[in-house]
Amino acid sequence: MNKNLALLFLTALLSGCSGEIVNKNSDIVEGYGITTDSGMVVSAHREGSVIGIEIMKKGGNAVDAAVATGFALAVCYPEAGNIGGGGFMLIRTGAGMCEVIDYREKAPLFASADMYLDKLGNVTEGLSLETHLASGVPGSVDGMIAAHKKYGKLPFREVIQPAIDLAEKGFPVTAEQSADFNANRAHFIERNRSLPAFVKDSLWKAGDTLIQKDLAETLIRIRDNGREGFYSGITARRIISEMKRGNGIISEIDLNEYRSVSRIPVTADYKGFKIITVPPPSGGGIILIQLLGMVEPYPLRDWGFHSQKTIHLIVEAERRAYADRSEYMGDPDFMKVNAGQLTAKKYILGRMSTFDEKSASLSREISPGSPGTETSEETTHYSVVDADGNAVAVTTTLNGTFGNSIVADSTGFLLNNEMDDFSVKPGIPNMYGLVGGESNSVQPGKRMLSSMTPTIVEKEGKLFLVAGSPGGSTIPTSVFQVITNVIDFDMNIQQAVDGGRFHHQWLPDNIIFEKNALDSLLVQKLAEMGHELKSRSAIGRVNAIQILSDGKRSGGADKRGNNSACGY
Ligand code: DON
Numbered sequence: 358m359n360k361n362l363a364l365l366f367l368t369a370l371l372s373g374c375s376g377e378i379v380n381k382n383s384d385i386v387e388g389y390g391i392t393t394d395s396g397m398v399v400s401a402h403r404e405g406s407v408i409g410i411e412i413m414k415k416g417g418n419a420v421d422a423a424v425a426t427g428f429a430l431a432v433c434y435p436e437a438g439n440i441g442g443g444g445f446m447l448i449r450t451g452a453g454m455c456e457v458i459d460y461r462e463k464a465p466l467f468a469s470a471d472m473y474l475d476k477l478g479n480v481t482e483g484l485s486l487e488t489h490l491a492s493g494v495p496g497s498v499d500g501m502i503a504a505h506k507k508y509g510k511l512p513f514r515e516v517i518q519p520a521i522d523l524a525e526k527g528f529p530v531t532a533e534q535s536a537d538f539n540a541n542r543a544h545f546i547e548r549n550r551s552l553p554a555f556v557k558d559s560l561w562k563a564g565d566t567l568i569q570k571d572l573a574e575t576l577i578r579i580r581d582n583g584r585e586g587f588y589s590g591i592t593a594r595r596i597i598s599e600m601k602r603g604n605g606i607i608s609e610i611d612l613n614e615y616r617s618v619s620r621i622p623v624t625a626d627y628k629g630f631k632i633i634t635v636p637p638p639s640g641g642g643i644i645l646i647q648l649l650g651m652v653e654p655y656p657l658r659d660w661g662f663h664s665q666k667t668i669h670l671i672v673e674a675e676r677r678a679y680a681d682r683s684e685y686m687g688d689p690d691f692m693k694v695n696a697g698q699l700t701a702k703k704y705i706l707g708r709m710s711t712f713d714e715k716s717a718s719l720s721r722e723i724s725p726g727s728p729g730t731e732t733s734e735e736t737t738h739y740s741v742v743d744a745d746g747n748a749v750a751v752t753t754t755l756n757g758t759f760g761n762s763i764v765a766d767s768t769g770f771l772l773n774n775e776m777d778d779f780s781v782k783p784g785i786p787n788m789y790g791l792v793g794g795e796s797n798s799v800q801p802g803k804r805m806l807s808s809m810t811p812t813i814v815e816k817e818g819k820l821f822l823v824a825g826s827p828g829g830s831t832i833p834t835s836v837f838q839v840i841t842n843v844i845d846f847d848m849n850i851q852q853a854v855d856g857g858r859f860h861h862q863w864l865p866d867n868i869i870f871e872k873n874a875l876d877s878l879l880v881q882k883l884a885e886m887g888h889e890l891k892s893r894s895a896i897g898r899v900n901a902i903q904i905l906s907d908g909k910r911s912g913g914a915d916k917r918g919n920n921s922a923c924g925y
Contacts, residue, residue: 385411386925387921389912389914390911391912391924392912394909394910395924396414396741396744396924396925397922398922400430400434400921401434401898401918401919402438403923408425408429409923410924411519412425412426413743417515418509420749421516425519432523432528435555436534436759437736439753439770440497441773442755442760443460443462444460444496444754446460446500446504447633447634447635447812449813451747455624458617458619460499460500461804461805462773463803464779466802468776468801472490472799473485473490488604489763491773492607495587495772499617517580521577524572532562533919535562537758537759538561541762550602555567573769588615593609596772599772618690623700625700627649629817630844631816632649637687640686641810641833643678643686644678644681644682644833646705647677648674648678650706651677651706651708652674657841663857670712670714671861672888678833679791680724680725682863683864686793687793688806694796716887717886719887737754737898738750738899738900740900742820748823752809752811756775759771775805783798788829790830790862793806810833810836812825812836822843826900827897831860834860834896838853838858839854842856849911851911854900857870857871857873859874866889867891868883869896870893871894872893898915
């Protein structure tokens, strides 16, 4: 796409979305592309963003705000915000210390490699997505509490209280949410013994109030008892009774034993910027680093945003990175994941030795490399920066929209269907079309491989960008495009988030692109090079913050959903 067409696309995206800065109470500002002096939260729902900023204004830091926003999203964005799922929180303190808190779900202890196969060894459709067996042991509550315990400044009860209030008093649902609830109505009715709060007598419409009394009670138990309020006592008993009702296998031991894990981020240099991102059990960070490393030697800036050469190069890099994912990535507590080798510059550059500037390679001829023998979908991302420069990037999910649509027996929260992220049978694609093998097979107590990619970028040793996205397999490539839009194509953060997206993941061997993101001539030229292209609806929903050279925080909220930047 030439510059003018790219601008046209941005304008098309902007129309219908207000870019206006709204002055709420006193000095809190909300809107697209807003810039503020002190704190910023960009999340999937304005209630979540406002709650994060209010916590900062009460003296909380970025982790307090992130935890408050996380619990609030479990209330106001049940499509993906959750306490019944899992995620990754990447923290960078103002002093530059970094840590990942991995609260990815785990396979229950009664899980087994063939649990989704029938007697003939074929995958039983829907089992890993739509049933009680689809749920991994939830990690979000332990992870958020662990993060708060280590970094939080305000008492936990103050941080979780706004979410409780929101559940008790209710909030107006957006037009998009009302459509989501209505579209999922039959599933909520079929899969639950009693009707969850997401079903009412008539269909939902924008502005209707969603009140969640059961969820408020569950959050109160967490407020009063910490992790025990979820992993033992009434909440745990209800999760287990729900499992019994639906032949699920999460047990008391699974809940008691679940612990989030502190991990060291993976890092790399890209054109003098330091990329800090998540290690396995997410493959997202390694893919992001491989992509950046593979394109680094090429003059992207000269080739231009969405030029034929740029797209071809990126697609060829993506093809190779996703081939590695299929073979080498899984839970590091169960296998040796060679993150060092997979992100080594020499290895990454070697993977591009077969790159042909003139024509597309064929995925069936691209195998995973040899890195050395050392051997309807919904997720949500939010980015937080406080006045002291502490930064938090969180991606969290139930996997599918509303997970498996099953509310754990009168607790008000939805269970995840994350087990589908395992490779339920080698070579058989999961719901995102991703294929895998032994490295990501189901094993008791193992974490399923993720694509979530919460990422922080430093410039000259200082905080520069905080970003991440939902979108299953498209997450790493969405984050990659936003980073290169800023670093290589000189966009501001809102433009970088707005920019049209495309994606390739090795298999299936095609480029998917957002409708209208690439013009027909460009599509034709890429097809002539041997690429197969398919247009589709939105790819990813990136919520990002950029620190400007004068220290101000600039928020980029994705207009592909009702995402909201809020700051002060
Ligand atoms: O962990 C993963 O990679 C997936 N469960 C994420 C799912 C997702 O992003 C769905 N969102 N659109």
